[in-house]
Amino acid sequence: MNVRWLDDRIDYDGSQLRAHWILEQTGIVGDAMVAFRGACAVARAEIADLADIDGPGIAGDDMVHFVAEWFSHPDLLLATHRQRLLAAQAGEVLRELSPTATVRRHGDDLFVGAGKLSISVATASPVSALLHFAVNATPGGAPVATATLAQLAVEPTTFAERLLALAASEQQSIAVARAKVRSKGEWRR
Amino acid sequence: MNVRWLDDRIDYDGSQLRAHWILEQTGIVGDAMVAFRGACAVARAEIADLADIDGPGIAGDDMVHFVAEWFSHPDLLLATHRQRLLAAQAGEVLRELSPTATVRRHGDDLFVGAGKLSISVATASPVSALLHFAVNATPGGAPVATATLAQLAVEPTTFAERLLALAASEQQSIAVARAKVRSKGEWRR
Amino acid sequence: MNVRWLDDRIDYDGSQLRAHWILEQTGIVGDAMVAFRGACAVARAEIADLADIDGPGIAGDDMVHFVAEWFSHPDLLLATHRQRLLAAQAGEVLRELSPTATVRRHGDDLFVGAGKLSISVATASPVSALLHFAVNATPGGAPVATATLAQLAVEPTTFAERLLALAASEQQSIAVARAKVRSKGEWRR
């Protein structure tokens, strides 16, 4: 999985969570995850999670966004597992960068105290699996009580680059682990 | 996924990581994870991870073991992702039960300082995917420097029951999340 | 698979055979089958079976409808097998409720004498497999010679609830059966 931090500020409106957005934006072909900083205001037509359609909206003034697309294994159930693992990885990176912080993962969300630090969705296009994960960089603009990287004294770009690197290396180590095991047989023989 | 704590002490020798061991042991049919306490000494012929075959051995005098088997989606790549997620979940449970501890996940392993707290493997049988994950309860018997639940002042059964519950509820929430998203289209239209 | 009888009359126009209609209509998340009573007049744009597009139309004044959606295993070939099995199950329920009737299954259709009792289609959405199956409750409105539950003296709600229960229990028993077999090897060894 190729990963890249994009220096340009990009405001996320949900249209980025479409097939080949990463390819068109960066030229990267194949399984990839990119990250960038920008506001968030997801247009209703672009909302993938039906639980959010009639909700308070998905928004934030300043977030660090991660968008991933997988072609090699586009199964949606697998993508949902990858999404949970990414949330766990994000918590691990935050604990490294802010050792005194108490970051809790609940499914695909991270919380600091009662504040919601992140938003996320995993879905499918006709040719790929897609993921959006974003954490609040600084406060403002969200329809719910939030936590932010600023509050954890975590620099957004540092966080993004660490998480991109961890996500890439763990995908690689998963592929290695899968390729190094031999099968097992039946208990009763 | 059905989960169950088994009160009887069971010494794990790797033969438990076979198709239908859970069924024969407990009568539970279908996707399941069970946990139990016992020693660990994996017979060479039962080692699934080829990286371990010529290693120092897989052993411990007193461990909490988790064995899972999945029939619904037996893909090995998915199982490897579930394994990583279980390791992350175990770290989260430990941070709840031992808030001052510093537990780090590295792939499918957990560490406390330089001590290795856990062992794990995910593999496949001809009809299912299989997982073993175990953490040291008390010291002794391991061929490498270890950490233990005792050192974290975590009671083994409490840990096991919390992790079983978390693994089950997250599998359920993953199925819900996968079923609640609508697909996305192409970036360029 | 969750099943539910919906008391409200719903006229089926084919738009109900879309991803997440069951979720939006009932709040049920995940694999599900619902049934309801209502007229049937499928809009041409909603017809899934291409064999029907230039046909006489898909219509009936009073039918018992079954709509199912599967997320866990969304493969279309599997869904088509489930559709055939549902038609067989429907025949079995009718033989129980109307022991003297002669109901014949031909593929995904049921017949009583020369009268067509049912209509059906299985298809896919981008995130799920979908099924519609409906039987005529009382005569009228169909473009072909029909048979009806009334003619078999079968009460529509009773039929629907029996079939929903059978479909759910058989899905469960299939999952159990799949999880209880061990694999077999080669003939020549």
Add this chain to the structure above:
Amino acid sequence: MNVRWLDDRIDYDGSQLRAHWILEQTGIVGDAMVAFRGACAVARAEIADLADIDGPGIAGDDMVHFVAEWFSHPDLLLATHRQRLLAAQAGEVLRELSPTATVRRHGDDLFVGAGKLSISVATASPVSALLHFAVNATPGGAPVATATLAQLAVEPTTFAERLLALAASEQQSIAVARAKVRSKGEWRR
């Protein structure tokens, strides 16, 4: 799916339910179902259904056996659906050949009154899916109360040839149906 009635009597001991037995026995390559007449006494080591291992045994003096192997779509969940559909088809054939009989299907089993008419299992080999289905031709040798084709006045070869033909034609019609549907979209757009 190629089908063939084998004239030679073959006693079934479970070893026939292995990969490529049909190929070696008949020369038929690829997806196939064959039928033959013979006794049944499944060796314990050949039992695929774990529910039967400690049971009364799988036996009968005179049965009509169906053995199928699928390479094109070897998924075990699909094979289990095919198994259920075959049991339903067998019931349909019996109702045609013996219109006054009351044959009930319960999962993959057929019953006439309290007598068990059939036995069945679906499983997987490393390269295929496998199915055995057999009905008692004449009484004798079974460890449970049975029903027989003789009791229904159904001639075994006629039954076998009809069921083979129906299974083949329905597999063909399922492939056609799967290939003739267009997909459906989201309910909320």
Add this chain to the structure above:
Amino acid sequence: MNVRWLDDRIDYDGSQLRAHWILEQTGIVGDAMVAFRGACAVARAEIADLADIDGPGIAGDDMVHFVAEWFSHPDLLLATHRQRLLAAQAGEVLRELSPTATVRRHGDDLFVGAGKLSISVATASPVSALLHFAVNATPGGAPVATATLAQLAVEPTTFAERLLALAASEQQSIAVARAKVRSKGEWRR
């Protein structure tokens, strides 16, 4: 896989590369490949390969087109392998028909000297995998330097019928080969 040469001239504009075009055009149900002669001018909205969207256009005055659709195994990665194999087969047919020609395959393209002989794309619909492959019959209309069947003294219909026959027979022989092998075990035991 059914194959058929279509006598009518059909100008290809990319809309033919859609689910069920072959069915609607020819009545052939299921896996199929058809070939026909006609001009080529792919409308931008119909371009499947994103690499071509901003390119010089996909056009030719006189080409031999092959359109295939697979329902049985609609995986896109498999379809891409089939596409490469078809390009290789086309080269083999050309070497038979024009023994002195030097036809080189580069991925899914064929070249004669510096002239590009063919165009191709493999993609997916929601219910199938799709392929377009076309070779220039006579010069004219292409935005790049081309080679043609005329230059190789190959008669277009002869070429098409040979390639259709080869593609069909190789698909059949692949199915046979896949069904005739037994699995292998682990190196270390």
Add this chain to the structure above:
Amino acid sequence: MNVRWLDDRIDYDGSQLRAHWILEQTGIVGDAMVAFRGACAVARAEIADLADIDGPGIAGDDMVHFVAEWFSHPDLLLATHRQRLLAAQAGEVLRELSPTATVRRHGDDLFVGAGKLSISVATASPVSALLHFAVNATPGGAPVATATLAQLAVEPTTFAERLLALAASEQQSIAVARAKVRSKGEWRR
């Protein structure tokens, strides 16, 4: 896919066509293809292709062997397509290295005149797909009329390194092609 030429002579007896042989032999983890020179005499128990079990034997005194193992997409039907493509690639490499030779591919075999140049099989292990492909380097030891690289004046190592490079680059270009296409919709809308 990692590829590597192995300098050591290795006599192939079929046991090399097992899961993780490449890993144990070379340390390469994951999808890989290796090549080496050596005799060939496949033990009957190691024969994967059932068509060969009762045949004249699989042997040669001096061959160039290719062994591949794929973990990422272990489907056997896909592996069989890769096998055919490899045979086509081998023909292409030979035409480059020996432009005046007439090498014909017939399925997974290559011929020069009436001489059989190659042998091949693709199969599955419980965790991977496996392939063996070998061409005769010099004459001798084969039970059928053969052709050899020597007769084509092709240096074995050069041939092997070219084919390994082509196989690797085409796998990469297939992954790229699969990731660059957008899906297509229905013909009738």
